[in-house]
Amino acid sequence: MAAEKLPQGLGPDDLVRFYRTMVTARRLDDREISLKRQNKIFFQISGAGHECIQVAVAAHLRPAYDWFYLYYRDRALSLALGITPLDQLLQAVGAADDPQTGGRQMPGHPTSVELQVTSTSSPTGTQFLQAVGTAEAGYRAALQEDLRERITNFREDEVVLVCSGDGTTSQGEFWEALNTACNLSLPVVFLIQDNQYAISVPVEVQTAGGSISKLVSGFPGLLVEECDGTDLLDSYRAAGEVVSYCRARKGPALLHAHTTRPYSHSMSDDERMYRTQAEREEQERRDPLTRGRALILEQGIATAEEMDRLEEEVEAAVAAASDEAARHPQPEPETALLHLYSESVDPTSKEFDTEDAPAYEEDGKLLTMVDLLNACMKDEMARDPRIVVFGEDVADASREPALEEVSGKGGVFKVTHGLQRAFGGVRVFNSPLAEANIIGRAIGMAVRGLKPVVEIQFFDYIWPAFMQLRDELAMMRYRSNGGYSAPVVVRVTYGGYLKGGGPYHSQTGETLFLHTPGLRVVLPSTAEDANGLLRTAIRCDDPVIFLEHKHLYRQVYNKGRNPGPDFMIPFGKAKVVREGSDLTVVTAGALVKRSLDAAKLASEQHGLEVEVVDLRTLSPLDMEAIAASVKRTNKVLIAHEDSLSWGLGSEIAARIADELFPWLDGPVRRVASLDTWVAYAPQLEETILPQTADVLKGILELAAY
Ligand SMILES: Cc1ncc(C[n+]2csc(CCOP(=O)(O)OP(=O)(O)O)c2C)c(N)n1
């Protein structure tokens, strides 16, 4: 008997196709569970109970056209988009040939460059702001023609899908993402797959009132739909509504789909410990596979025997894929460090070294670090239309007509002043006061080809973004086996010596970023170095934490001339800023000037000739320059602003001890801040931060050794 009156032009074949994908997903889960029990794979998380809503949503979307931010339960969705059972099992066995992540990520982390499935990670909720950023890249390209061919696959009616579970909506980034998606009216479909639990925590504990769709009902322009995510027809209807709303550029949409979770949270969890028998029986009745099969039989689309045969075919195909996956070896040990950084663009190379050929204007006047950072951004924005600049207060004036009357803000330190006026509000704009929002969106833009150069207003307030910086930005290339990258430049004002900066406007703490593989960390001490290093940061293909010392922004002693639009200093190239033969001071940032002053005193008062090495880049570290100097002087002091213990100095000292021991005529000494916060009262501040006198004391003690 033929199907009768399926909604929205759904044909009988569609339902069978949906069902086949759903069964494939479930059989893959079953297969992986058995492989995990045999220790042939090392982790398993299932998509069981979520299959129906996922195939329904996928049916309205287009791989390699729309963009996808998935989560670990999206097995059926991945299948429907084109990530095959073999692809999924290769990830499970950790194969070198795993086309998604090359054995770097656990199973359940769908990734495909070809299909525009971006790199899935494990932190719950980091995907939302990135999805907004990816949609925003399209939004900005729609407003500015020269961006269209520069971002990946611009489509006038593209949609971005982002998925999560119910519990994950408790993360603040979910709300930040909704705020920006609504504010810019971005075509993002938020698919919330509500299985009522986040591990063992039920939805009413997570969500005020127990319903996420009710809770978000006040967001302007947000279409909110709710559906039974275990019912194919209701899921297909609701998915169609939200996708067409976004395609028609009416705004973002949230689809709240009620699912089940019959296999507990993961293989490490047993839901019988916290769910009643009655609740589990109810869940069983709503199983999407049972319901899907019943629908097809009811509709007379296939007979029970035909359905049995389909299920057997799926079972056999999954078994064959599993046998095939088992034949693929894990990655070679030598590949462990691949894809931490770009393999094709090397910012430590000669190509990034034009330091010896500055193009100064004749009689060029001396400019501050703020001036030369600003000049670099102006030059680079003119050269590369992909650059967008955003952050808190970085625009000249968000209310653009005001610019006829006012000079413009351009950052609380004025480093971005005039950029909006020069390049327009599509490329230079204010973010909400939310640091994760800045970094998350930047990542989403960067994965599709924009070049965000964003500002974090104060290092002290970077921490809401730390999850995005460490677990997302730094790892993007590595975890996707080189498939995706996010070469964002994060400019951060940093440091103390402000006389009254206090504990929340004086912070250093770069050690946390140095300890994050995948990031480059730069700390210039002069205006010209800042110009050349920022240019390298922008033109390279790695994420960069660019530390701008507030105290050095407008000093007279570190002013320089504009070295021109092609002036670049490569990363990992330290500079000997004073030569000497008695002792080496290795330093950076605000300690460069203090070390130079101390060296001068040591010479004048004590006849000691001290060499001072300005690192300029903290990661990568120019160990060669350190070694060359230590081999000449045989004594070394490391001077840095961050607190003494567990920091940059500890690492450099350890490396010197390890690599240069035969050349040392004394202990490796450190001068740094006390192991505390920078207090407000100037007398305390002065004691806490390392001063010239401290560096001189360190020099004299070491020289006497
Ligand atoms: C930021 C973060 N915190 C905690 C975890 C551990 N964790 C993984 S999944 C999960 C529950 C997620 O629940 P929900 O969003 O409802 O999705 P579901 O697993 O139910 O599909 C938790 C707490 C994590 N991965 N990331």
Ligand SMILES: [Mg+2]
């Ligand atoms: Mg859940």
